[in-house]
Amino acid sequence: EAQVTQNPRYLITVTGKKLTVTCSQNMNHEYMSWYRQDPGLGLRQIYYSMNVEVTDKGDVPEGYKVSRKEKRNFPLILESPSPNQTSLYFCASSPRYSSGNTIYFGEGSWLTVV
Amino acid sequence: GDSVTQMEGPVTLSEEAFLTINCTYTATGYPSLFWYVQYPGEGLQLLLKATKADDKGSNKGFEATYRKETTSFHLEKGSVQVSDSAVYFCALSDEVQGAQKLVFGQGTRLTINP
Numbered sequence: 001e002a003q004v005t006q007n008p009r010y011l012i013t014v015t016g017k018k019l020t021v022t023c024s025q026n027m028n029h030e031y032m033s034w035y036r037q038d039p040g041l042g043l044r045q046i047y048y049s050m051n052v053e054v055t056d057k058g059d060v061p062e063g064y065k066v067s068r069k070e071k072r073n074f075p076l077i078l079e080s081p082s083p084n085q086t087s088l089y090f091c092a093s094s095p096r097y098s099s100g101n102t103i104y105f106g107e108g109s110w111l112t113v114v
Numbered sequence: 115g116d117s118v119t120q121m122e123g124p125v126t127l128s129e130e131a132f133l134t135i136n137c138t139y140t141a142t143g144y145p146s147l148f149w150y151v152q153y154p155g156e157g158l159q160l161l162l163k164a165t166k167a168d169d170k171g172s173n174k175g176f177e178a179t180y181r182k183e184t185t186s187f188h189l190e191k192g193s194v195q196v197s198d199s200a201v202y203f204c205a206l207s208d209e210v211q212g213a214q215k216l217v218f219g220q221g222t223r224l225t226i227n228p
Contacts, residue, residue: 031214042218090157100146100165103216107157
Protein backbone atom coordinates (compact mmCIF):
# COMPACT_ATOMS: atom_id res chain seq x y z
CA GLU A 1 0.00 0.00 0.00
CA ALA A 2 1.31 3.43 -0.98
CA GLN A 3 1.81 5.50 2.12
CA VAL A 4 3.72 8.10 4.06
CA THR A 5 4.55 6.91 7.57
CA GLN A 6 5.40 9.19 10.47
CA ASN A 7 6.61 8.34 13.94
CA PRO A 8 5.85 9.02 16.67
CA ARG A 9 2.19 9.88 16.24
CA TYR A 10 1.97 11.45 19.69
CA LEU A 11 4.75 12.86 21.86
CA ILE A 12 4.99 15.00 24.96
CA THR A 13 8.47 16.28 25.64
CA VAL A 14 10.23 18.91 27.73
CA THR A 15 11.82 22.14 26.60
CA GLY A 16 15.34 21.65 25.28
CA LYS A 17 15.27 17.88 24.87
CA LYS A 18 16.27 17.01 21.33
CA LEU A 19 13.79 14.95 19.36
CA THR A 20 13.40 13.52 15.88
CA VAL A 21 10.19 12.81 14.01
CA THR A 22 10.77 10.21 11.34
CA CYS A 23 9.08 10.14 7.95
CA SER A 24 9.24 7.40 5.37
CA GLN A 25 7.49 6.96 2.01
CA ASN A 26 7.27 3.84 -0.13
CA MET A 27 6.29 5.45 -3.42
CA ASN A 28 9.80 6.29 -4.68
CA HIS A 29 8.87 9.99 -4.61
CA GLU A 30 11.60 12.53 -5.17
CA TYR A 31 9.91 15.42 -3.40
CA MET A 32 9.27 15.43 0.35
CA SER A 33 8.31 18.16 2.76
CA TRP A 34 7.28 18.94 6.32
CA TYR A 35 4.35 21.10 7.41
CA ARG A 36 3.01 22.23 10.73
CA GLN A 37 -0.69 22.83 11.33
CA ASP A 38 -1.85 25.42 13.83
CA PRO A 39 -5.41 26.61 14.53
CA GLY A 40 -6.45 29.45 12.25
CA LEU A 41 -3.23 29.29 10.25
CA GLY A 42 -3.77 26.21 8.09
CA LEU A 43 -0.63 24.31 7.15
CA ARG A 44 2.70 26.05 6.80
CA GLN A 45 5.74 24.53 5.16
CA ILE A 46 8.81 24.04 7.35
CA TYR A 47 11.34 22.44 4.99
CA TYR A 48 11.28 20.61 1.71
CA SER A 49 13.57 18.35 -0.28
CA MET A 50 13.60 17.96 -4.04
CA ASN A 51 15.87 14.92 -3.96
CA VAL A 52 18.53 13.12 -1.96
CA GLU A 53 20.96 15.55 -0.34
CA VAL A 54 18.91 18.54 -1.56
CA THR A 55 16.95 20.41 1.11
CA ASP A 56 15.68 23.96 1.45
CA LYS A 57 13.78 26.16 3.86
CA GLY A 58 10.06 26.65 3.68
CA ASP A 59 8.08 29.42 5.33
CA VAL A 60 8.75 28.60 8.99
CA PRO A 61 12.12 26.83 9.28
CA GLU A 62 13.36 28.40 12.53
CA GLY A 63 14.09 25.82 15.21
CA TYR A 64 14.03 22.86 12.84
CA LYS A 65 16.54 20.81 10.87
CA VAL A 66 16.10 18.14 8.26
CA SER A 67 18.23 15.69 6.34
CA ARG A 68 17.70 13.61 3.20
CA LYS A 69 20.32 10.89 3.06
CA GLU A 70 18.02 8.36 1.42
CA LYS A 71 15.21 8.89 -1.02
CA ARG A 72 12.55 7.30 1.17
CA ASN A 73 13.35 9.04 4.49
CA PHE A 74 13.06 12.67 5.54
CA PRO A 75 13.39 13.12 9.31
CA LEU A 76 12.49 16.35 11.09
CA ILE A 77 14.85 17.29 13.92
CA LEU A 78 14.08 19.67 16.78
CA GLU A 79 17.47 20.30 18.37
CA SER A 80 16.11 22.29 21.34
CA PRO A 81 12.31 22.21 21.33
CA SER A 82 10.38 25.13 22.79
CA PRO A 83 6.68 25.42 23.73
CA ASN A 84 5.92 27.43 20.56
CA GLN A 85 6.76 24.30 18.58
CA THR A 86 3.76 22.53 20.08
CA SER A 87 1.80 21.66 16.96
CA LEU A 88 0.53 18.99 14.62
CA TYR A 89 3.20 18.04 12.09
CA PHE A 90 2.67 16.46 8.68
CA CYS A 91 5.17 14.88 6.36
CA ALA A 92 4.30 14.83 2.69
CA SER A 93 5.69 13.47 -0.58
CA SER A 94 5.04 13.70 -4.29
CA PRO A 95 6.63 12.60 -7.55
CA ARG A 96 9.08 14.76 -9.43
CA TYR A 97 7.87 18.33 -9.59
CA SER A 98 4.73 19.26 -11.41
CA SER A 99 2.26 21.72 -9.98
CA GLY A 100 -0.59 19.33 -10.76
CA ASN A 101 0.87 16.41 -8.86
CA THR A 102 -1.04 15.17 -5.86
CA ILE A 103 0.88 15.51 -2.63
CA TYR A 104 0.46 12.58 -0.24
CA PHE A 105 0.39 13.24 3.48
CA GLY A 106 1.23 11.15 6.51
CA GLU A 107 -1.25 10.81 9.35
CA GLY A 108 0.35 13.52 11.42
CA SER A 109 2.43 13.73 14.59
CA TRP A 110 1.03 15.55 17.61
CA LEU A 111 3.90 17.18 19.47
CA THR A 112 3.54 18.91 22.83
CA VAL A 113 6.51 20.73 24.35
CA VAL A 114 6.14 21.60 28.04
CA GLY B 115 3.45 35.95 -2.50
CA ASP B 116 0.82 33.32 -3.18
CA SER B 117 -2.06 33.05 -0.74
CA VAL B 118 -5.36 31.25 -0.22
CA THR B 119 -8.37 32.57 1.66
CA GLN B 120 -11.21 30.32 2.78
CA MET B 121 -14.53 31.17 4.30
CA GLU B 122 -14.43 31.31 8.05
CA GLY B 123 -15.74 28.37 9.98
CA PRO B 124 -17.06 26.50 11.70
CA VAL B 125 -19.93 25.59 9.41
CA THR B 126 -22.83 23.55 10.76
CA LEU B 127 -25.49 22.09 8.47
CA SER B 128 -28.24 19.54 8.62
CA GLU B 129 -28.01 16.31 6.68
CA GLU B 130 -29.04 16.66 3.00
CA ALA B 131 -28.38 20.41 2.99
CA PHE B 132 -26.47 22.11 0.15
CA LEU B 133 -22.87 22.97 0.94
CA THR B 134 -20.66 25.75 -0.34
CA ILE B 135 -17.24 26.54 1.09
CA ASN B 136 -15.72 29.59 -0.55
CA CYS B 137 -12.08 29.72 -1.56
CA THR B 138 -10.21 32.50 -3.35
CA TYR B 139 -6.55 32.72 -4.17
CA THR B 140 -3.81 35.05 -5.30
CA ALA B 141 -0.91 33.73 -7.33
CA THR B 142 1.69 35.15 -9.65
CA GLY B 143 1.87 32.09 -11.92
CA TYR B 144 -0.61 29.48 -13.12
CA PRO B 145 -1.23 27.33 -10.09
CA SER B 146 -3.05 24.06 -9.71
CA LEU B 147 -5.84 24.11 -7.14
CA PHE B 148 -6.76 21.46 -4.60
CA TRP B 149 -9.24 20.64 -1.90
CA TYR B 150 -7.91 18.42 0.88
CA VAL B 151 -10.05 16.91 3.63
CA GLN B 152 -9.00 15.97 7.15
CA TYR B 153 -11.33 13.59 8.96
CA PRO B 154 -11.15 13.49 12.77
CA GLY B 155 -7.88 11.96 13.95
CA GLU B 156 -6.55 11.44 10.43
CA GLY B 157 -4.12 13.06 8.04
CA LEU B 158 -4.97 15.07 4.96
CA GLN B 159 -6.45 13.33 1.96
CA LEU B 160 -6.84 14.74 -1.50
CA LEU B 161 -10.52 15.36 -2.21
CA LEU B 162 -10.29 16.85 -5.69
CA LYS B 163 -8.09 19.02 -7.86
CA ALA B 164 -8.04 21.14 -11.02
CA THR B 165 -4.91 21.98 -12.93
CA LYS B 166 -6.05 24.69 -15.33
CA ALA B 167 -8.71 27.35 -15.76
CA ASP B 168 -12.30 26.12 -16.25
CA ASP B 169 -11.40 22.58 -15.14
CA LYS B 170 -13.87 21.00 -12.76
CA GLY B 171 -12.64 18.63 -10.10
CA SER B 172 -15.10 16.18 -8.58
CA ASN B 173 -15.10 13.33 -6.10
CA LYS B 174 -17.54 11.75 -3.63
CA GLY B 175 -20.28 14.16 -4.74
CA PHE B 176 -18.11 17.23 -4.16
CA GLU B 177 -17.29 19.60 -7.02
CA ALA B 178 -15.15 22.69 -7.54
CA THR B 179 -14.47 24.68 -10.71
CA TYR B 180 -11.23 26.58 -11.34
CA ARG B 181 -12.39 30.14 -12.11
CA LYS B 182 -9.47 32.23 -13.24
CA GLU B 183 -11.55 35.37 -13.82
CA THR B 184 -12.69 35.43 -10.19
CA THR B 185 -9.59 33.62 -8.79
CA SER B 186 -11.88 31.20 -7.01
CA PHE B 187 -12.24 27.47 -6.39
CA HIS B 188 -15.40 27.10 -4.32
CA LEU B 189 -16.29 23.66 -2.98
CA GLU B 190 -19.89 22.48 -3.38
CA LYS B 191 -21.96 19.43 -2.59
CA GLY B 192 -25.63 19.07 -3.28
CA SER B 193 -26.61 16.91 -0.30
CA VAL B 194 -24.23 16.49 2.62
CA GLN B 195 -24.06 13.50 4.93
CA VAL B 196 -22.99 13.13 8.56
CA SER B 197 -19.87 11.35 7.28
CA ASP B 198 -18.79 14.56 5.52
CA SER B 199 -18.02 16.15 8.89
CA ALA B 200 -14.34 17.11 8.67
CA VAL B 201 -11.96 20.01 8.17
CA TYR B 202 -11.61 21.12 4.55
CA PHE B 203 -8.52 22.86 3.22
CA CYS B 204 -8.24 24.74 -0.03
CA ALA B 205 -4.72 24.87 -1.44
CA LEU B 206 -2.79 25.99 -4.46
CA SER B 207 0.34 24.49 -5.92
CA ASP B 208 2.81 26.63 -7.74
CA GLU B 209 6.43 26.58 -8.73
CA VAL B 210 8.73 28.57 -6.48
CA GLN B 211 12.42 28.50 -7.42
CA GLY B 212 11.98 25.21 -9.22
CA ALA B 213 10.19 23.49 -6.35
CA GLN B 214 6.55 22.62 -5.91
CA LYS B 215 5.03 24.65 -3.13
CA LEU B 216 1.62 24.04 -1.61
CA VAL B 217 -0.03 27.04 0.00
CA PHE B 218 -3.01 26.26 2.22
CA GLY B 219 -5.98 28.20 3.41
CA GLN B 220 -6.71 28.21 7.12
CA GLY B 221 -9.21 25.35 6.91
CA THR B 222 -12.97 25.24 7.42
CA ARG B 223 -14.47 22.89 9.99
CA LEU B 224 -17.72 21.36 8.78
CA THR B 225 -20.18 19.62 11.07
CA ILE B 226 -23.22 17.83 9.69
CA ASN B 227 -26.04 17.07 12.11
CA PRO B 228 -28.45 14.17 11.51
